Amino acid sequence: MAETTIDSPRKTRLVFCTSRPSRYAAVLNTLRQTFAIVLTDSGPTASDAIETAPEVVIIEDQLVGGDGTWLAQQARMVRKGKSGTIIMVGPKETSAIGRLLEERVVDAAITGNLSPGEFLERFWRIYGTRSEDEHVIAISKPAARVMNTNRKLFTRLEDMVAEGGIDREGRKAVTAAADSVVDLAGDPSVAPMLHQLRGHHDSTFAHSLRVGILMASFGRAIGVPDDQLRLMAETGLLHDLGKMKIPLSILAKPGKLTEEERGEMNLHPVFGAQLVNDGYRDLPDLIAAVRHHHEKLDGSGYPDGQTRGQIHEMSLCTAVVDVFSALTDRRDYKPAMARDQAFSIMDSMVGRHLEPRLYRRFRDLVIDTRLADEPKR
Ligand SMILES: [Fe+2]
Ligand SMILES: [Fe+2]
Missing domain, CATH: 3.40.50.2300 (Response regulator)
Known part of the structure; x- marks a missing residue:
């Protein structure tokens, strides 16, 4: 039958x-x-x-x-x-x-x-990689190259995380990927690529690459010098690195997390900062941005409950881009949200969570340049 x-x-x-x-x-x-x-x-x-x-x-x-x-x-x-x-x-x-x-x-x-979560994670890796690559190559070769460089980087990052963190050698791989992201940030093919990266397959990879590109584009728009642009791209690529330490049963769970699971998930900025520590001792801004990307101006964020004035500018910047990306990403458990809807939610987070000046500049950039818009078919 x-x-x-x-x-x-x-x-x-x-x-x-x-x-x-x-x-x-x-x-x-x-x-x-x-x-x-x-x-x-x-x-x-x-x-x-x-x-x-x-x-x-x-x-x-x-x-x-x-x-x-x-x-x-x-x-x-x-x-x-x-x-x-x-x-x-x-x-x-x-x-x-x-x-x-x-x-x-x-x-x-x-x-x-396999649990359904594990099955789906593997499925999206297989299906996502194939369909995404075909689609991106069709859009633009430079975009496809950046996608490839970063996919390789993320495979390497998994090994580095298993071995305890990012060392000097690992940092070179991150720098090369960040440079490719900075180059792409000035390329007109970036918007359709970002749209493509909204896919829920390979979700941490897609999200991190998206945040990296948006950070670099944002930095470029506000006139940040080149070395700082790379730092912004690196921060975007690495901000959720600590998620590689969170079990798949929590990361890919379709339903709501229990309080205990939420507690574990909220450790990812701490793990991330520990993992980048060895490779980036000379860049405290990057370590701080990774550790504090979930802090909120009113002190209700994590892991340290920092408040306005304590939170590093780079963390504030990452928070804005991260929230936008998280809302407009497509995940196993939710479809992608439209850009305007995401901004109306973010409008209500300004002041309590997001830094107003940075938020407005980012919103204007995305609207003016149509960055992150759906490509015309
Ligand atoms: Fe995060
Ligand atoms: Fe994130």
Whole structure:
């Protein structure tokens, strides 16, 4: 028996072949926000659905009535010469899956006993990377180069975090990425790229790169000298580095965080500042900006409850850009908010949370230059 659900035809089409749809119920609920999903088992309906050349095909390896190998091969045949993503899923990585990956019949596999949050994190990494790269290359080559430099940087940052922090060598990688971001900040391709980076896949990467680019653009607009522009880009790239120390079960949790989880999440600026400490001893501004990007003027922020007059200018600046980016980012649990709506919320945060002068300059910049607007299609 096959259950077929067809959502809005305007969404990207995804075919999910599984004999156990209840196992993926939470995952499917989230994916429905982005994709028009055809859910099917291994019968002829699966074959028919794959024949329609959907952009994404997910196939469970063990289907009732046979393994998913032949469906994967069919999906590859249909895809020949076209872009798209084919993913195999299963409880463990079998030799059959290994062969499909080796022969490039499938693009990736998601295996293991995963929570919905972990499954989605892996999915967005695979799907996000592929679709994002194709889209960005279509917009502009310089933008694609910056995206690549920074994606490599973020992979390296993960290793550096595992090893305890950013050292002098690591700093060189960050500097190179920040320079590419500063260059891009003067490039007209930046707005559509920022829009693209609103994707919820790879969420900390996309968010950090967006904050880095917006910081550099902001700095450029207010006449900050070049070396300071790089510092602003570095701050944006690194401000949420401490999130790499927060468990995925909290970071990618679809619902509301418990008080305990919120407490742990709120440690990310402290972790971040510790992690950048070794590489940036000579740049206390950067360490301060990372540690204090969630402080508020009225003292209700964290981690130190600093108030107006105590909070470093670079932290105040990061806070404005960070809040804007967080509101207008798209995440697993929320769609992207329109620019004007984000500003009407931010208007109400001025004075208590955000520094008025910096906020107004940033808002004017985004509105005047149409930075972060959706590109015309
Ligand atoms: Fe943060
Ligand atoms: Fe952030």
